[in-house]
Structures are given as structure tokens and as C-alpha cells.
Amino acid sequence: MQNSSVEVVAPVPSSLQAARTPAVLLDRQRVKNNAERMLEHARSHGVLLRPHMKTLKSIDVARMALDRRHGGIAVSTLNEAAYFARHGIQDIQLAVCQTPSKLPSIAEVSSRCTNLSFFIDSLEMAEALNGFAKATGAQLNVWIEVDSGGHRTGVMPDDPCLLSMATALGPQVRLCGVATHAGQSYANQSAEALAQIAETERKEVVRTAERLRAAGFSVPGVSAGSTPSVAHSRSAEGLTEWRPGVYLAGDLFQAALGVLRVEDIAVSVLATVISHQRSRGEIIIDAGSLALSLDRSTYGLGGDDAGYGLVTDLLGRPVYGNLYVNAVYQEHGKLCGISEALFSALPVGSRVRILPNHGCMTAAMYNHYLVTEGGEEIVACWPRTNGWS
Amino acid sequence: MQNSSVEVVAPVPSSLQAARTPAVLLDRQRVKNNAERMLEHARSHGVLLRPHMKTLKSIDVARMALDRRHGGIAVSTLNEAAYFARHGIQDIQLAVCQTPSKLPSIAEVSSRCTNLSFFIDSLEMAEALNGFAKATGAQLNVWIEVDSGGHRTGVMPDDPCLLSMATALGPQVRLCGVATHAGQSYANQSAEALAQIAETERKEVVRTAERLRAAGFSVPGVSAGSTPSVAHSRSAEGLTEWRPGVYLAGDLFQAALGVLRVEDIAVSVLATVISHQRSRGEIIIDAGSLALSLDRSTYGLGGDDAGYGLVTDLLGRPVYGNLYVNAVYQEHGKLCGISEALFSALPVGSRVRILPNHGCMTAAMYNHYLVTEGGEEIVACWPRTNGWS
Numbered sequence: 001m002q003n004s005s006v007e008v009v010a011p012v013p014s015s016l017q018a019a020r021t022p023a024v025l026l027d028r029q030r031v032k033n034n035a036e037r038m039l040e041h042a043r044s045h046g047v048l049l050r051p052h053m054k055t056l057k058s059i060d061v062a063r064m065a066l067d068r069r070h071g072g073i074a075v076s077t078l079n080e081a082a083y084f085a086r087h088g089i090q091d092i093q094l095a096v097c098q099t100p101s102k103l104p105s106i107a108e109v110s111s112r113c114t115n116l117s118f119f120i121d122s123l124e125m126a127e128a129l130n131g132f133a134k135a136t137g138a139q140l141n142v143w144i145e146v147d148s149g150g151h152r153t154g155v156m157p158d159d160p161c162l163l164s165m166a167t168a169l170g171p172q173v174r175l176c177g178v179a180t181h182a183g184q185s186y187a188n189q190s191a192e193a194l195a196q197i198a199e200t201e202r203k204e205v206v207r208t209a210e211r212l213r214a215a216g217f218s219v220p221g222v223s224a225g226s227t228p229s230v231a232h233s234r235s236a237e238g239l240t241e242w243r244p245g246v247y248l249a250g251d252l253f254q255a256a257l258g259v260l261r262v263e264d265i266a267v268s269v270l271a272t273v274i275s276h277q278r279s280r281g282e283i284i285i286d287a288g289s290l291a292l293s294l295d296r297s298t299y300g301l302g303g304d305d306a307g308y309g310l311v312t313d314l315l316g317r318p319v320y321g322n323l324y325v326n327a328v329y330q331e332h333g334k335l336c337g338i339s340e341a342l343f344s345a346l347p348v349g350s351r352v353r354i355l356p357n358h359g360c361m362t363a364a365m366y367n368h369y370l371v372t373e374g375g376e377e378i379v380a381c382w383p384r385t386n387g388w389s
Numbered sequence: 390m391q392n393s394s395v396e397v398v399a400p401v402p403s404s405l406q407a408a409r410t411p412a413v414l415l416d417r418q419r420v421k422n423n424a425e426r427m428l429e430h431a432r433s434h435g436v437l438l439r440p441h442m443k444t445l446k447s448i449d450v451a452r453m454a455l456d457r458r459h460g461g462i463a464v465s466t467l468n469e470a471a472y473f474a475r476h477g478i479q480d481i482q483l484a485v486c487q488t489p490s491k492l493p494s495i496a497e498v499s500s501r502c503t504n505l506s507f508f509i510d511s512l513e514m515a516e517a518l519n520g521f522a523k524a525t526g527a528q529l530n531v532w533i534e535v536d537s538g539g540h541r542t543g544v545m546p547d548d549p550c551l552l553s554m555a556t557a558l559g560p561q562v563r564l565c566g567v568a569t570h571a572g573q574s575y576a577n578q579s580a581e582a583l584a585q586i587a588e589t590e591r592k593e594v595v596r597t598a599e600r601l602r603a604a605g606f607s608v609p610g611v612s613a614g615s616t617p618s619v620a621h622s623r624s625a626e627g628l629t630e631w632r633p634g635v636y637l638a639g640d641l642f643q644a645a646l647g648v649l650r651v652e653d654i655a656v657s658v659l660a661t662v663i664s665h666q667r668s669r670g671e672i673i674i675d676a677g678s679l680a681l682s683l684d685r686s687t688y689g690l691g692g693d694d695a696g697y698g699l700v701t702d703l704l705g706r707p708v709y710g711n712l713y714v715n716a717v718y719q720e721h722g723k724l725c726g727i728s729e730a731l732f733s734a735l736p737v738g739s740r741v742r743i744l745p746n747h748g749c750m751t752a753a754m755y756n757h758y759l760v761t762e763g764g765e766e767i768v769a770c771w772p773r774t775n776g777w778s
């Protein structure tokens with residue numbers, strides 16, 4: 001299977017002015033601050049942190065984000081699991097329900113770390129795992145996924161199948177615990193609503209663990225978390241770990257949800273002005289739907305329509321007010337309502353940085369980060385992994 | 390600069406049942422048919438074809454799509470240009486306006502093929518090119534981009550700067566011609582409206598060429614085309630080449646515009662059912678916003694809301710009626726309104742194929758295609774290039 005081939009192989013540029021555009025930037029200090037703020041939040045609530053790597057998919061970031069009391073991470077694909085296992089992470093939770101045909105690959109990656117675990121949400125899958133473990137001798141580690149209101153995958157806490165699922169796993173499959181993700185937190189903005197969602201998420205997954213324990217099962221782990229619900233949590237009672245992810249990068253959507261400030265957003269896209277259309281009051285940049293993603297999650301949140309991202313200066317400062325990328329094409333982004341002063345400030349060839357709506361989607365379009373630390377200097381280049389196989 | 394690292398390196402699977410999911414599939418025969426239909430359309434209108442590689446970004450596809458009378462392609466990034474140059478394509482048109490800081494990279498890639506050309510749309514850039522060519526001795530080849538109604542980049546046909554731009558290029562920069570892209574064709578559905586847009590596109594770019602010629606400039610090339618406008622063109626008089634791209638892959642949006650039939654769509658995403666949520670009538674698959682893209686271009690076209698793609702069977706046949714991916718999360722897709730019969734037909738672990746809204750965006754999430762030819766067998770694995778640097 002061949003890897004993505006980037007053909008213009010260049011040395012790492014020394015500064016933002018020398019970098020090819022579009023490029024994705026990561027501010028190291030901001031990632032560190034975001035990581036430490038969340039670690040402190042977890043410590044203060046007496047819970048461990050299992051940072052989810054699905055946003056930045058980088059071992060360099062994982063090393064900054066790890067909770068040394070825990071050591072584990074969550075991932076969203078088997079490819080990420082293999083990448084982080086190769087880089088020495090021992091406790092990797094693949095936080096997505098798996099199917100029988102994926103078990104051989106899972107067993108293969110499992111052999112490269114101490115504890116690769118994954119989610120299941122059905123009796124059929126519990127039975128299939130038992131069969132696979134018996135047939136191959138593989139040690140499988142699973143979490144029963146619980147639906148705490150996100151209504152995606154997972155069993156309801158009072159699902160009649162819950163206990164039979166745990167039984168069906170058999171002696172060779174280890175039940176790591178129960179896990180949930182309050183996906184509904186992404187549809188709410190008020191701090192109070194998010195705090196209530198966090199409380200529901202916590203109570204539902206703890207209740208599920210207690211049902212299993214009452215029936216005699218060992219349930220060592222109780223895992224919960226989305227970035228918005230964790231950030232607004234007032235209690236972690238009964239939980240063993242929080243599992244947020246996008247807080248490390250931050251984005252306009254998380255800022256709108258009150259998770260962090262716009263000035264904490266660590267990920268941005270460096271772009272070049274490629275055309276002035278004075279008669280229409282428009283500037284065109286070389287970052288379009290591939291460079292920024294089509295994510296519109298900030299749309300309809302009550303504030304300005306942030307389009308496809310907020311335009312800032314070369315240092316990531318929002319000096320142009322509410323200047324957004326209003327439209328995107330595959331390799332073009334359009335900024336509208338440009339004044340004469342702004343045309344002068346942003347001549348053809350000048351550079352801007354775009355703060356994205358959704359860090360996970362934007363970062364996914366790149367295979368490395370140009371790492372900055374507040375200034376124009378590029379201090380490192382961090383690879384990230386992408387794709388599935 | 391490190392490449393994207395896909396960590397789970399596996400041999401090419403022999404069949405769709407053995408492939409890891411999600412994966413992107415390309416039907417070789419359909420690509421070939423789409424390529425030949427467009428070549429025949431161009432031949433019948435007496436114009437050459439310069440296929441745009443921005444959708445599939447694959448040398449294997451380029452070889453099927455090339456017009457042997459012409460030999461050239463269009464690309465959307467410098468990375469694509471470098472990739473295709475390395476694979477022996479000699480005439481490569483980088484169909485995006487460039488800026489001064491990009492010239493050294495362009496000159497570098499230019500040295501690897503006979504004719505790398507690119508777009509400009511301003512007097513400042515024409516002057517910068519002249520200066521760069523004088524200073525470095527580089528041979529630069531440019532197209533003046535014309536706005537024929539797409540209102541993205543480009544000069545208007547009667548822009549007062551047009552002639553001074555051509556003059557400012559100086560003796561070392563070769564004017565390849567004028568080029569346009571009727572981006573407005575993507576906002577129209579009726580065949581008559583698209584035919585009119587094609588006619589406007591043609592007339593505007595030809596008129597621009599004539600203005601330049603009347604002033605004494607040599608304008609060898611007159612390049613036009615978007616897939617919808619080319620497909621609905623009734624005349625190519627005055628044009629030297631058409632430059633469509635997405636017709637090779639096809640997608641639900643192009644089918645809605647009447648460019649091709651749903652059964653001509655060559656690109657699809659292979660996915661696995663990972664969860665049944667019977668109480669809500671929902672099926673969850675392992676293809677979400679990263680595997681399918683967030684493109685919603687079919688939304689509001691008057692037919693069904695196609696969500697994030699049409700669900701078909703393993704062989705790509707729309708046997709489930711209007712079953713769409715109604716919601717996406719990063720690694721999950723949700724199918725709603727599932728009947729008992731459909732739960733039985735699509736058990737956990739079963740496989741489906743999703744026809745995408747927009748082939749360019751969906752294919753961009755992968756670094757290779759699993760190539761099929763109507764059946765379950767995987768007959769090849771074709772790499773594609775992604776990214777910018």
C-alpha cells in the first residue's frame with residue numbers, strides 16, 4: 001500500500017515568510033497551555049486524563065498532552081493506533097465500535113503495545129470477540145460503549161442486553177470498562193446547558209458501570225468526555241478518566257462554546273493573497289475548501305457567520321476585525337467587503353493566517369505542522385498521520 | 390519535509406470483502422468511459438482536451454484521460470505539477486493565479502518538464518514576472534486568466550489593464566494565451582442555463598483573445614472549461630482547448646447537473662456497518678466526515694436531500710432506494726429511517742458503498758484508490774498525490 005506522495009520535497013522553511021502556502025501552523029506554546037489547563041482541570045476534579053489524539057494525530061503533541069499519572073491516549077482510527085504504538089504509547093483506546101473483520105488488524109497492532117482497547121455496543125459483537133479470542137488466542141481489551149444522549153453508537157444504560165454482552169465476552173476478552181461520549185454537547189452553547197450535559201454524561205455512564213458491578217462484573221474503567229462537556233464539568237465522581245481531544249488545538253467553534261479563548265487557538269492556516277478584485281471589493285487567497293475544510297460548525301451560533309474561518313495577520317492576531325473567508329473553492333478562498341484600506345494592508349503576495357472553524361477537519365488536510373512559538377520563526381516541523389490503511 | 394505516514398501498511402487486498410474500511414474505490418472501466426465520452430465530445434466540437442487532474446490526482450488516471458492530440462493536463466497545485474512532471478507529463482497548466490514568492494518553486498518544477506504554465510490576473514504580477522525572469526533567466530509561461538462570470542479570480546475581458554499586462558510581461562515571459570473557468574456553472578441545473586453559461590464563457594474568453602491579438606500580441610491558446618459548462622457546450626469556436634476535470638470521477642452533484650448518470654460515477658467509498666440502533670431506526674457506518682468529506686453540494690438542488698452521499702450495495706448499485714448518509718461525525722456516518730428489512734439486509738459487519746456528493750473533496754481524503762472493474766475483485770491500487778508542499 002503506497003503512502004501519500006508529496007512531490008515538492010523541500011527543507012523546513014525557517015520563517016512564515018519563507019513557507020509555501022497553504023500550510024497548517026501549530027503554536028507550540030498554545031498547545032502546551034491548552035494541555036496543561038486541561039490536566040489541571042482533571043487533577044482538580046480527581047480524575048485522570050486520557051487525551052484524544054484524533055484532532056492533531058501527532059506523537060509530539062501526544063507527549064505534551066499525556067497525563068503522567070495515566071499514560072494513555074484515545075484514538076479514532078486503527079491507523080492512529082498503529083502510529084502511536086510504534087512511537088511507544090502503551091495504553092491506546094480506539095474509541096470507535098469495531099466489527100469482526102477488523103479483529104485481525106486489531107490483534108496485529110495489539111502486539112505492539114501493552115493495552116490496545118476498543119469499543120463494542122452489541123451482543124453479536126461480544127460473541128464474535130469471544131469466538132475470535134478462542135480461535136486465535138488473542139488477548140482483546142474492550143469497553144462497552146454507552147449512549148449518554150449523543151445518540152450515535154452505544155447501548156443505553158438500561159439496555160436489557162448489557163449484562164448478556166458482558167457475559168458473552170467470555171474469559172479471554174478483558175472488559176476494560178464502560179465509555180461514553182456526550183456528542184450532544186456540540187449542539188449547545190450556554191455554559192449551564194453544557195454543565196448539565198456533562199452531568200448527564202457522567203451519571204449515565206456511572207449508572208451503567210454500577211449495573212454491571214451489581215451483577216458481579218469487574219468494571220475498572222469509567223471513561224467519559226467530549227471537550228465541551230469536560231470543560232464545563234463540575235464533577236467527575238465515579239469516573240476514572242476524561243477523554244477530550246479538540247481542546248489541544250482549539251478552534252472558533254470551541255471558542256464559541258466557551259471552552260477556550262480565540263487567543264488560545266493553536267492551529268491556523270497560513271495563506272497568501274493571490275488576487276485583488278477591487279470592483280467587487282474582494283480578496284482571493286490560496287486557501288480554499290481543501291486547505292481550510294468545508295466545516296461550517298460555527299454557522300448559526302448566534303454571532304457573526306464566521307464563514308470558513310477568521311482572517312488574522314501573519315502572527316495570528318485578529319487585527320482585521322470580523323474579516324472571514326466568506327466562500328471557498330477547491331484552492332481559492334474569497335474575502336468579501338474589502339475596503340480600500342484593507343486592499344492596501346493586504347497586497348497581492350501578502351500573507352494571512354486563518355483560524356479554523358473546526359481544528360479536527362482542517363488539520364486533517366495536512367501531513368505535517370509548521371510549528372511556531374508566537375513569532376514568525378518556524379521552530380520545528382511535526383509530522384501527523386492520516387488515513388485508515 | 391516529512392510525508393504523511395500511514396502506519397498500517399498492508400498488502401493490496403484482493404477483494405472488497407478483504408479491504409480495510411473506509412477506503413476509496415475507483416471503477417477503472419467507468420473512468421475510461423467518462424474519459425472517452427469527453428474526448429469524443431471535444432473531437433466532435435473540433436477542440437482539444439486538457440483534462441484537469443485536480444479531482445483524481447493520479448498518473449494512472451491521467452494516462453487514460455490524455456488527449457493524444459494535445460498531451461497536456463491542468464492541475465490545481467504546485468505539488469500536483471511536480472508529481473505529474475516526475476511521471477513524464479510535459480505540458481502542465483497550473484490553473485491558479487500565482488504570486489512572486491511562488492516563482493522560485495515554479496521555476497524549479499519547470500525544469501522538469503517542457504512547458505509548465507500558470508495563471509496571472511494583475512499588472513503587478515506581470516511586472517513581477519518580468520523582473521524575476523530578467524534576474525534569474527528563468528523561462529516562464531503564463532496564461533492571463535479571464536473572468537467570464539465566475540467572479541473568482543481573473544480580469545474582465547474589457548479590463549483597461551489587459552493590454553498593459555501583456556506588455557509588462559516583457560520578452561522573456563511567454564504568453565501562452567487566455568484562460569477562463571465558468572465557476573457559475575456549478576450554481577445552475579437546467580441544461581439550457583448551462584448551455585448559455587458555456588456560450589458566455591466561450592465568447593468572453595475569445596473576445597479577450599481578440600482584444601490582445603488586435604493589439605499585436607500572439608495568443609496561441611484560448612482555454613475554457615468547467616465540467617458542467619463543457620458538457621453542455623454547443624460550440625467551441627475560437628477555443629483551442631477545454632479544461633474540465635471532475636467528469637472523470639463523477640459524483641452525485643454532476644449527475645444532478647446532467648453531466649453524467651449515477652451509474653457513471655466512478656468514485657465511491659467502501660464502508661462497514663458498525664452499529665445498529667433499532668430503537669431509533671438508525672444504522673451507523675465507519676465512514677464519517679473525514680471519509681466522505683463535508684461536501685453538501687447536492688443540498689437544495691430540488692431533489693431529495695442526499696445528505697453526505699447515497700448508500701449503495703457492495704457493487705455500487707443503488708438497491709436501497711433513496712438511502713443516504715444523513716449525518717456525519719469525524720469517523721461515523723448515520724443512516725436514518727431504517728426498516729426491519731433493511732436492518733436484516735445490512736447486519737453489523739456488512740459492507741456498503743457510498744456515492745459522494747463531490748468527487749474532488751471525497752477523493753482528497755485518501756492517498757490511494759482501490760481499483761475495481763465492476764465486481765468485487767480489486768484489480769489495482771493507484772496512488773494519488775495530496776497536499777501542497
